[in-house]
Amino acid sequence: MNLDFSQIVPYIPFMLEGIWVTLKFVFFAIILGAILGTILALFKIGSIKPLRWFADAYTSIFRGTPLILQLMIIYYSIPQLTGYDISPFLSAILAFGLNSSAYISEIIRAGIQAVDKGQMEAAQALGIPYRAMMKDIILPQALKNILPALMNEFITLTKESAIVSTIGYLDLMRRAQVVGSDLFRNFEPLLFVGLIYWCLVMGLTVLGRLFERRLKLSD
Amino acid sequence: MIKVEKLYKKFGNNEVLKDISTEIKKGEVVSIIGPSGSGKSTFLRCLNLLETPTSGSVIVNGQDLSGPKKDIQKIRQQIGMVFQHFHLFPHLTVLENLTYAPMKVKGEKKALAEEKARTLLKRVGLSDKEKAYPSSLSGGQKQRVAIARALAMEPELMLFDEPTSALDPEMVKEVLEVMKDLAKSGMTMAVVTHEMGFAREVADRVIFLDHGVLVEDGQPIEFFNSPKTERARDFLEKVL
Ligand SMILES: Nc1ncnc2c1ncn2[C@@H]1O[C@H](COP(=O)(O)OP(=O)(O)OP(=O)(O)O)[C@@H](O)[C@H]1O
Numbered sequence: 046m047n048l049d050f051s052q053i054v055p056y057i058p059f060m061l062e063g064i065w066v067t068l069k070f071v072f073f074a075i076i077l078g079a080i081l082g083t084i085l086a087l088f089k090i091g092s093i094k095p096l097r098w099f100a101d102a103y104t105s106i107f108r109g110t111p112l113i114l115q116l117m118i119i120y121y122s123i124p125q126l127t128g129y130d131i132s133p134f135l136s137a138i139l140a141f142g143l144n145s146s147a148y149i150s151e152i153i154r155a156g157i158q159a160v161d162k163g164q165m166e167a168a169q170a171l172g173i174p175y176r177a178m179m180k181d182i183i184l185p186q187a188l189k190n191i192l193p194a195l196m197n198e199f200i201t202l203t204k205e206s207a208i209v210s211t212i213g214y215l216d217l218m219r220r221a222q223v224v225g226s227d228l229f230r231n232f233e234p235l236l237f238v239g240l241i242y243w244c245l246v247m248g249l250t251v252l253g254r255l256f257e258r259r260l261k262l263s264d
Numbered sequence: 265m266i267k268v269e270k271l272y273k274k275f276g277n278n279e280v281l282k283d284i285s286t287e288i289k290k291g292e293v294v295s296i297i298g299p300s301g302s303g304k305s306t307f308l309r310c311l312n313l314l315e316t317p318t319s320g321s322v323i324v325n326g327q328d329l330s331g332p333k334k335d336i337q338k339i340r341q342q343i344g345m346v347f348q349h350f351h352l353f354p355h356l357t358v359l360e361n362l363t364y365a366p367m368k369v370k371g372e373k374k375a376l377a378e379e380k381a382r383t384l385l386k387r388v389g390l391s392d393k394e395k396a397y398p399s400s401l402s403g404g405q406k407q408r409v410a411i412a413r414a415l416a417m418e419p420e421l422m423l424f425d426e427p428t429s430a431l432d433p434e435m436v437k438e439v440l441e442v443m444k445d446l447a448k449s450g451m452t453m454a455v456v457t458h459e460m461g462f463a464r465e466v467a468d469r470v471i472f473l474d475h476g477v478l479v480e481d482g483q484p485i486e487f488f489n490s491p492k493t494e495r496a497r498d499f500l501e502k503v504l
């Protein structure tokens with residue numbers, strides 16, 4: 046056993062900065078994912094067939110291929126095809142946003158469809174127009190089904206964000222590798238960022254639980 | 265008020281309603297009875313187009329419901345519906361359940377809608393519940409709120425689909441009382457029910473459906489005392 050954590054001490058600020066770098070792109074990716082996911086979900090439950098097909102095909106592609114592949118394709122193909130030199134940051138947001146929108150659209154669709162069919166019939170029987178029914182009757186109820194699953198998706202995203210290290214984005218993971226090669230010791234920095242990831246995920250989990258409990262209380 | 269002509273409804277290959285023709289006049293209370301699966305709910309749901317008839321027509325106040333979509337929402341506003349399982353909006357208070365549609369659909373001012381809603385809540389005996397959420401109400405109270413919600417749109421016709429079937433026995437009466445009251449006030453009503461007492465006492469007419477066919481259509485006294493058909497006799501023997 047030869048573990049020496051004292052050596053990583055000078056690198057700690059450098060690694061901690063990675064928290065911010067990771068959260069920054071995860072945050073933007075989530076926003077992008079939520080917006081696209083909502084649109085896709087509306088396509089899926091709507092009655093316009095081509096839009097439904099598009100949304101289904103989109104979901105199938107992004108859920109059916111590895112995220113790391115999607116990331117690589119975006120990072121390497123955009124410069125090759127368009128000449129635009131896309132930054133790792135932007136690639137990461139795009140890949141994670143597009144990918145999570147597929148999952149989020151499924152979460153939202155399922156949440157809407159889990160609302161009792163009787164609610165829609167009651168609204169129709171009262172002569173309430175489709176848009177108002179969706180906005181005021183169906184979506185507020187669907188939100189209770191959606192939010193917990195959405196929180197889970199955010200946690201997954203935070204964890205999986207580590208693969209952006211493969212395109213050289215200086216996130217938490219990448220920083221551990223950098224420190225590792227500086228010191229010729231990999232285990233300690235990896236363990237250190239592992240702890241940070243765990244804290245982040247636990248923090249989000251606790252937040253999610255609090256949130257869920259508040260939703261339950263408002264019932 | 266509402267006229268049904270040669271109404272057919274199929275679900276896939278399952279022919280649920282076959283050649284139904286009848287009429288409900290203004291102020292009339294019609295009970296629709298029949299065995300389970302005979303198509304009573306489907307018939308009622310065809311009257312406000314929650315189900316689209318396969319063929320035939322439903323004419324409300326001279327307007328054919330198979331016309332363009334826009335009219336359908338207008339016509340639905342004239343037809344209230346009460347469901348077996350209430351379907352109150354759980355995230356809205358009792359008062360909001362009553363005021364939402366009049367404000368949204370008819371553009372009523374909030375103050376007016378609330379004033380009317382309070383009058384209706386008083387009428388169904390639930391004035392003290394206006395701030396409550398549906399989940400805190402008993403089944404009987406929920407159904408009375410549901411009736412009031414439908415009435416808030418000031419419909420000309422009220423449809424009831426087994427309004428007391430999901431209730432505990434001790435709550436059936438309070439709902440039936442409200443419905444009797446409504447009938448007395450001159451409301452046009454179509455009521456699918458297993459409450460033979462209600463059909464006998466309150467209804468002006470009884471329609472008997474069996475396997476999607478309108479088998480009998482007549483006065484309650486005649487229907488209950490001397491049913492014309494074998495099928496109606498069999499049914500009455502089982503339920504009475
Ligand atoms: N949405 C649907 N899709 C397919 N079949 C349906 C649908 N709704 C009703 N049916 C079928 O139509 C038939 C008549 O159903 P309906 O609900 O109208 O009967 P009912 O007389 O109201 O019965 P109950 O007394 O049990 O409520 C049944 O065989 C039922 O399975």
Ligand SMILES: [Mg+2]
Pocket residue numbers: 304305306425426
């Ligand atoms: Mg039924």
